[in-house]
Amino acid sequence: MNKSELVVSLARCTSLSVGLSRTVIDSIFDPDPASGLIARELLAGRRVSISGFGTFEARPRKARVGRNPQTGAALSIPASRAPAFRPGKPLKEAFRAH
Secondary structure, eight states: HHHHHHHHHHHHHHTOHHHHHHHHHHHHOOTTTOOOHHHHHHHHHHEEEEEEEEEEEEEEEEOOEEEEEOOOOOOOOOOEEEEEEEEEEEHHHHHHTO
């Protein structure tokens, strides 16, 4: 399912208009922290927990040495934070049942 299909599915499930459904999806999932709620919280260092579904969080990544695949030369990769998702117990159990 892509974003457009998610918008249409949300509109059908909730009887919202497609335009309003798109606004809702964009408000939650937009990667721009100015308009996306999850991105804004992650960049602020906070977690987003959706009970029964899972948790979005920013995880730290250590600095490390990498390799240029074309030349094989070593390069330094600085420490950073990366977004991550950890599924909740009910979501995991739903997958085990199938």
